Amino acid sequence: MSSPPLTRAAATGTRTAVALTWLYVPGDRPAAVRKALGAGADVVIVDLEDAVAPDRREYARAATAELLADPARADPSAVPVHVRVHGDADVRALAGLPGPAGLRVPKVTDAASVRRVAELAPGVPLYPLLESALAVEHAYAIAGAHPDVRGIALGEADLRADLGVRDDAGLDWPRGRVVVAARAAGLDPPVMSVFPDVRDLSGLRASCAHGRRLGLLGRAAIHPRQLPVIERAFRPTAEEVEAAEQLVAAARTEQGALALPDGRFVDAAVVAAARRTLTLAGREG
Structure with a gap:
């Protein structure tokens, strides 16, 4: 099953794009x-x-x-x-x-x-x-x-x-x-x-x-x-956002499981979780 979209609230002023x-x-x-x-x-x-x-x-x-x-x-x-x-x-x-x-x-x-x-x-x-x-x-x-x-x-x-x-x-x-x-x-x-x-x-x-x-x-x-x-x-921490950005960036150039520089292997589900993190942080819609 693909990851469901996070609930959207109307984005006005400084309000988050995700309802928290x-x-x-x-x-x-x-x-x-x-x-x-x-x-x-x-x-x-x-x-x-x-x-x-x-x-x-x-x-x-x-x-x-x-x-x-x-x-x-x-x-x-x-x-x-x-x-x-x-x-x-x-x-x-x-x-x-x-x-x-x-x-x-x-x-x-x-x-x-x-x-x-x-x-x-x-x-x-x-x-x-x-x-x-x-x-x-x-x-x-x-x-x-x-x-x-x-x-x-x-x-x-x-x-x-x-x-x-x-x-x-x-x-x-x-x-x-x-x-x-x-x-x-x-x-x-x-x-x-x-x-x-x-x-x-x-x-x-x-x-x-x-x-x-x-x-x-x-x-x-x-x-x-x-x-x-x-x-x-x-809200995701700065460290969580940075790690998610690295994962998503790697996923744009690789298909299937990814081998990260630190030796970890991650699959599509992990990348989807990283995208959710960026959505929460307001970095990706």
């Missing part, structure tokens, strides 16, 4: 949503689920629909807006509007539930969230459930509770599972779940570095101050 930062904001706070759109995140996620009290959900749905009904939201230069929906009523209200760049579907457990949402919102990119042991077991089936599925991710707070996991180390296997499932289904690498302590930036940095080693790419945030830390954590 995803900022959650409650859907019942329109002023906060407008502020989030200017916070520098690659994608803004309007939350109609956990961040909204039950008696505010109808208002949140209406406010979000009003935002996404604006034709300006369909402009490729606009910050992409995803919506984490709460149920079918949210999906129906948002389907067909010009603004949603994707729907994040929580508590998915099987492929059938993904296909049902796809029927309610045809053509809208879907991002199922796996938040239980059953969902993790069905990760590949969910990832390949429908052509509108563009990515999968863990909902780690609920998954942690479901598994009785006490620390991040207990999530390594589920994280690795969704990385493999996404790759097998031809999807982009999964985005990390939120880091809940907005004051602990050193802890966030370490957690992102660990997630990157596991194959995750980018992270959701719940506060703008987390965005620069996430951006830096998932």
Whole structure:
């Protein structure tokens, strides 16, 4: 299988060409949503689920629909807006509007539930969230459930509770599972779940570095101050970029396996990984 393309966000100003930062904001706070759109995140996620009290959900749905009904939201230069929906009523209200760049579907457990949402919102990119042991077991089936599925991710707070996991180390296997499932289904690498302590930036940095080693790419945030830390954590280092440039340059003049000056042999899959590194660094599109 050839390497899937990395997700593209609209490239404006200094924003990265690849989505690395995803900022959650409650859907019942329109002023906060407008502020989030200017916070520098690659994608803004309007939350109609956990961040909204039950008696505010109808208002949140209406406010979000009003935002996404604006034709300006369909402009490729606009910050992409995803919506984490709460149920079918949210999906129906948002389907067909010009603004949603994707729907994040929580508590998915099987492929059938993904296909049902796809029927309610045809053509809208879907991002199922796996938040239980059953969902993790069905990760590949969910990832390949429908052509509108563009990515999968863990909902780690609920998954942690479901598994009785006490620390991040207990999530390594589920994280690795969704990385493999996404790759097998031809999807982009999964985005990390939120880091809940907005004051602990050193802890966030370490957690992102660990997630990157596991194959995750980018992270959701719940506060703008987390965005620069996430951006830096998932950007390739200067050493990684230099090594990738050497590989790609060699691949332009050689066919098949490559023999590098340091004695290593690399094949097409390694070259494809180097191209992804340069895409992340903004060196190759």
